[in-house]
Each structure stands twice: as structure tokens, then as C-alpha cells.
Amino acid sequence: MSSVIEQWHHIVENLDANGLDKLLADDVVFHSPVVHTPQAGKHITKLYLAAAMQTLNAPGHFKYLREVIDGNNAVLEFQTEIDGITINGVDMIQWNDAGQIIDFKVMVRPLKAVNAIHAAMGRMLEAMKPKG
Template sequence: MNYVLENWHKVVADLDAGRLDQLLADDVVFHSPVVHTPQAGKAITTLYLKGAMQVLNAPGHFRYLREVVDGNQAVLEFETLIGDVTVNGVDMIRWNDKGQIVDFKVMIRPLKAVHAIHQAMGAMLESLKVSG
């Protein structure tokens, strides 16, 4: 398995956002499924990924279904639950030669899941901003 993806899977499995500091490039860009503009920088990307790990990792429900890797980029399809809504999505990840993620895009389906993510992430990001 690719070093970057191996580390990403450890972050997700262990819910260990502390590993993101080394895994993300300083100029990483995050593309949210519910925010129109790309979010640039390690600090904001870390905030979004921390929130997503908490929102999407319903105990025993989050799992990657398949992975397609081509050079320094990958698409990871996942499935989880938010409440009673099944969420199907993909993480599109690109990394540099240093093994740091430089672009992270999340796409979600169906529409009901997008609405559920929007509500849950909004609340989670507010709590993370307040608590640091």
C-alpha cells in the first residue's frame, strides 16, 4: 500500500487528527461537499478533517469500500450512517513527492446525505472553533 494512503487509513482508523500535521502540506487545499469555495491551508483543512472524522465515524459504520490509485492520487469510496441516512461518498486525494497531501476533495451522495452532512458538520465545526 502507498505510504500516504497507509498513513491516512491510520488517521481514520484511530481517529488520530494529531497525525495530520505531518500528513498535510502547508498549502493543502480542501474541497468540502457543502462549502462552495476551496479552503486553503493546513489549519483550515485540519479543522474540516477533524470535524468530518467525528461526524462520519458513527461507531461501526464508516468503512472504505474500494480504492483506486494512480501515481500520486487516489479515489477512496466510503459509506457510513448519519442518523438513519446512509451516506455514500468519495475522498479524492492528491499528494506531493514528499508524501504530503496537497489536495483533498470530498464528494457525497445522495442529496439527503448532503443535507445531513451539512447540518452535522456545521454544528461540529462550531464546537471545534469554540473548543480549539
């Protein structure tokens, strides 16, 4: 297994958003299943991934089912549940030779799941906004 993917699993299992600081390249691009345009940069990618970890990692529900790693690319299939809706998706991760993620794409099915993620992520991102 790639050390990048081992680090990613550790971050997800421990809900360690701060671990993303080392793992994400400064110019990483994040492709959300619910946002039309790619999101570029470490700050916004960390924000989305941190919110996703909190949203999708309902106790006892989130798990990776299988993964395929080829060179500096990995596809990790996951399953979770939000509001009684089973969600199936994949994380497509690409990293550079320095071991930092440069591209992270999330794809989700079925449509009910996409809608549930959209609503839950909206709530989580709103809650994460600085109060002021």
C-alpha cells in the first residue's frame, strides 16, 4: 500500500483534519460531488475534506470497501449512511513524487445520496464558519 494512502486512512480513522496540512500539496485541486467547479488550493481542500470527514463518518457507518492503487493514483470505494440513506462512492486520489496529494475527486451515487450529502455538507460548512 502507498504511504500516502496509509496516511489518508490514518487521518480518516482519527478524524485528524490537521494531518491534512502535511498530506496536501499547496496547489491541490478538490472535485466535489456537489460543487460544479473544481476547488483549488490547500485551504479550501482542507475545509471540504474536514467537513466531509465529519459529515460522512457517522459512528459505525463509514467504511472503505476496496481500493485500487496504481503508481501515484488510487481509487478507494466507500460506503456510509446519512439520514437512513445508504451512500456509495469513490475517492479518486492522485499524489506527486513528494508524497503530497495534488488531486482529490469524490464521486457518489445514487442521486438520493448526492442530495443528502449536499444538505449535510451545507450544514457542516455553515457550522465551521468563524463566528464574528
